[in-house]
Amino acid sequence: MPTETPRKQFQSPKKPKQSPNNVKSQSSTPSIHLSPQTPQLPLRRSSRRSLQPFTSKTVDEMLDLSTPRKALEDLDGIGKCSGNNRKESSVRTPRAPKCKFNEEDREIPEMGKVGEGNGVVEDAFCPVSPEALESKKTKKGLSEEGSVKMGKSPKCKLNEDLGKLGEGNGDVVLPEKRKKGLRNEESVKTRKSLRCKLSEEREIPDLGKLGEATFFPVSPQALESKKRKKGEEKRAVTRAMATRSLKKVNKEEKKGRKRVYYKKVVYDGGEFEVGDDVYVKRREDASSDDEVPEMEECRVCFKVGRGVMIECDDCLGGFHLKCLTPPLKEVPDGDWVCGFCQARKLGKDVEFPKPPEGKKRVRTLREKLLASDLWAARIESLWKEVDGSYWLRGRWYIIPEETASGRQPHNLKRELYRTNDFADIEMESIIRHCNVMSPKEYAKANDQGDDVFLCEYEYDIQWHSFKRLAEIDNDEDGECANGDEDWNSCKEDDSDTDEDMEYEEENERNAHARPSTTHQLAANSRKGRFFGIQKVGTKMIPEHVRCHKQTELERAKATLLLATLPKSLPCRNKEMEEITTFVKGAICDDQCLGRCLYIHGVPGTGKTMSVLAVMRNIKSEVDAGSIRPYCFVEVNGLKLAAPENIYTVIYEALTGHRVSWKKALQLLNERFSDGKKIAKGDDRPCILLIDELDLLVTRNQSVLYNILDWPTKPHSKLIVIGIANTMDLPEKLLPRISSRMGIQRLCFGPYNYQQLQEIISSRLKGIDAFEKQAVEFASRKVAAISGDARRALEICRRAAEIADYNMKNQISSVNSSRVKDVVTMADVDAAIQEMFQAPHVQVMKSCSKLSKIFLTAMVYELYKTGMGETTFEKLAMTFSCLCTSNGEAFPGWDTLLKVGCKLGECRIILCEAGDRHMVQKLQLNFPSDDVAFALKGSKDLPWLAKYL
């Protein structure tokens, strides 16, 4: 790619040449001293543009490109070729090859051995600049030169260079190309910690002469950025280039208000293609963006260039080989860490040398990105808006610090994460290309320059999960391709309506995205919508849902849902206090002695909820700063595939890594028993909540043993809270485990009816939907049987549903004026009947007529004989008796047998296999009372009652 780009760029500025009006307008502007062939405006623009994406490292080169006009003026002042464009251009021709030669010269040392090459280059170049300077001076004697201010001095020097080098500013193509080439070479950086930067060879003598070395990078930079901003406002010019690129992609621009999608766009000299990675400006007005990225300075002497630089693998800072103590002769093999980082690792406080007064350390784009002052994105699609602006859809990269888990020790310095977060970005905010590579490529990429990043995982911003790119890339690529195909084909046919709608929708969305292209906004406005083109995740919310005002009953129903988190937890104050003192006592002192608490109680008595509420309270205290931070790991034994997996879960919660349980066990042992730190600075106390502890009991109980053994170790700082239903779990375990479990127990007894009543009414606070007696009735009923709060809530909710249903029926059937919207005793009773009545009663109530008679006959037979068991033969006799005496037709033996078998399948009766026919033994599976209760009220067979 780097080899191709220059050529294309080479073409781009030429393009406007062909338009004559352009030229005219150019020539009419008073300030031009350029050849008429090269229209100034687009030219400068493009050059500036190209500068922006590709930070030039050599100062004067940057100058010569950014200030061509100034250069010319100076040249005029020199009087060598004042205003004579023709002459200049003629001069240019012979000189051009020389220029190229120079360029080649430069290349050689770069590619070759750096340490030596440097010297060679200096030799090759040194003659040029002094000569240039001298020639100027001798020719003119130039008073200007003497009085140059620091801002100007480099420019002057520049001009001289330019003049010398072939007066190429008649045509920007040349310098630009040269610059391009240089750029490509100069950005070369061997990743293996050797950064070779070819310093400004010519600069050295110049600096020596002018003596203003420290200041001169500043002024061109300011100038540069100003001009860039001006340039940005005019976007129209780029359109021409873009249309050209349109042809490349063989896409014809459609008339009308349509977006045009491109595969490749050449924008301000940079060529951007779908799939490329680019730096994106973070804010339009951010101060950090004003400084144009600079060639990296040495961290010691704060000068750019001057020989080979080496990169520290830890802080990524660059150092001159000479500036190091002791100085290095050549770049060492393998990792190299600078002295500052080494010292820091040893625990010393180190300060990097301060930059000289008045000079700010200029950060490179890479540094800015890693400090999250810039962003990187991957281009997913490119298009032109109707108004002619160019946009791209980017997929953000984020740095590890921006993920939920923060930077982990295993993250490399240059690691990025690809996200599933997309945003529409204007092309304007692109700075330049960067290279984000897979680990494989990254390992190979030795000399790709400074903008090389590694990306191995995709980060899900909603779920905070990581996925290895290698795993998802294959299918996703295919998917993308298909999506593109679809899009293209649908664009081909001119179905206007659909298209327009789409456009409008898109446009609206863009309007959203435009004001600020921040991650945040992008994440929110596009949640769940990928690629913008497909309409995924849109949901119609019908009007009646929105307008409907919730009735009291409906609110009651909602608040009684088990999933609703209550505002307060009544009736468990004592227990919660105990848990609070336990946890606080454990984590508050610096020692953090390990402890264990076992909480037991019947289901539905608020065990887990209380613990979680306590943890929330403590969390808020931590946030307030009154308690030291701790980490809280919650595990539910029921959710583990195997008890051993708990190690994996705990380890993952502590460090964010997922390893096999064996490995996790080993690592956790290291951490808790041996006191080794898994993560740096991770000596926070850890609270481990294990719900359904009894499910961790394996055959040899080693899992529980290990978990309960850790708190008894000196430096574990582990607090275990186990929750289970079984009261005597510790006693059931091996004695060695119960010995380690300690004596701290907490019992959650079943609620009594007052407590249940309080719980329900606290939930229903402010909602007047229940009669007081109804609540009491429900709670008494539940308290008598199980004391399970869940059940009480369910009954009340069900009662509310029944009441709601009844009310709506009343409204629809009779237009009665007074409709009660309160849950009464009757509703609660109905709900209780439903809840506590075993399902078999329902089945019996709803079974067929013959089955009912069959069951009645069974009961009748039972009453008659007093024997639980009967045979089919006897039953059939009874059955026929019942039928004949009540005017029913006897269905026949076969049918009867079939009915019996059906009931047997439902397990309402227990029966032998059906092939025994007459002698088949039958028995009711449920008490006869149940059958009687179920069948007494049956409407179609009222006569059954007298046999029951």
Next chain:
Amino acid sequence: MPAIADRSSSPFKAMLAAKSCELAGSGGCRPPQKRRLRSDTAAAAKESPVSTPMKLKSPRRRLDSSPSSPANRVKKDPSEKTLKKCWNPRDVEQIRAVKEAVHVSTAPSTVVCREDEQKRVLDFCKACVQQEKAGSLYVCGCPGTGKSLSMELVKQQVIDWAKMEGLQPPEVLAMNCTSLANTSVIFSKILGMHQPKKKSIGSASPLQHLQNLYSNKQAQSSSKMMLIIADELDYLITRDRAVLHDLFMLTTFPFSRCILIGIANSIDLADRFLPRLQSLNCKPMVVTFRAYSKDQILSILQERLLVLPYIVFHQQALELCARKVAAASGDMRKALSVCRSAVEILEAELRESASNTGLTSAEGDFVSPQTALAHEVFPSQENNTVRIDHMALALSKTFRSPIVDTIQSLPQHQQIILCSAVKYFRGGKKDTTVGELNKSYIDICKSALIPPVGILEFSSMCRVLNDQGLFKLGQSRDDKFKRVTLKVDEADISFALQGVRLFRNCLQ
């Protein structure tokens, strides 16, 4: 530690030395500390770690000199204690120090009351190292009797001793068998210790490697003895017992260099699982750690508390704790956690009283400052130690049987079930099925005019009772045919339920 070497050479001299040392310690070290204490308790608390070594040594020496006279010690202790000041439980630092002292994880530098066992193990190790022969030892004892702790110390002592004697100190591999992912990993660990550099080579398993290693004579240079301490040895018991067997067999090879110390709870593990070793006449020596007696627990607790420069526990409180725990299990961990919970009870009590006095002190201003001061000082002296009642409360929290409370707090229907079970088992039966019990339950319900719950509900209630430890449910696919046994005494149930007339009538 010259003292140890001395002792090993001649215990008598050591005794003398120890006594003189103690005298010197009490003469030289204590008085300044006392002074400091009086001046500033907080400072003393901070200082305490500094003074610990001196203090720790003295009691052990004393024990050495008179191991069989706990009564002596108990008598001696109060006299010593009078020198100490009462602690101030309101001081966070002190509370922390106390809690740390009685925490399980703070390993004391010496293990009191286990000298005999330690000595036996140490002698065994010494003999092995000296003669450069392999050997195996099995340490058993109830949980919380200081097995692992003693082994830790023995490990260190062996190394120290070997260095002292100029022998090559053995390499030590201490591991807990529960933390092995797979039982046979133990061999690769042992092999890894032998050949730290070499990676496992191909086909042969680590066990085979080890066997080869131990059956052939090797160069002297590489023949370091290896001390393997395997905690919770019974986790290595597999179905075919191969691992355990192989492990012990390693010590029988002619050129084996490993000293194996296995630790487990069961007393007869070696007999049960290693019959073949017996036939080879290399049965491991067995060292048994008995459960602590009350005197031992008391002395251990006191030794731990010696670290603190102030009195925390009343003598009687400690004794009560020791007696109770010794009677129940002799588990030191339990004793420590009882102590801790007693401290917490005191803490909570003080907090409560502080909030109360905060209210009352405002109105009690008219009391003259002097009397108020006296009033303040005297009870605080009394209040600030953990008294016998605190300890009793803590013990009852630990050892009480919560059955009566539990039964009384049960929902009504579950109580009826219990009642029906009692009634059912009156006839002398030992167990029944859920279905049968349901019938009995329904009878009672009917007699009391309470609508009974359905069978499904009934069986789920039985499960809850099972969870509460009142019932024992057998395994069965069908709910109805699960066997039910009552796990608590009938008398408990009738006692708990006697308050309700319904049940009184039922159980008459």
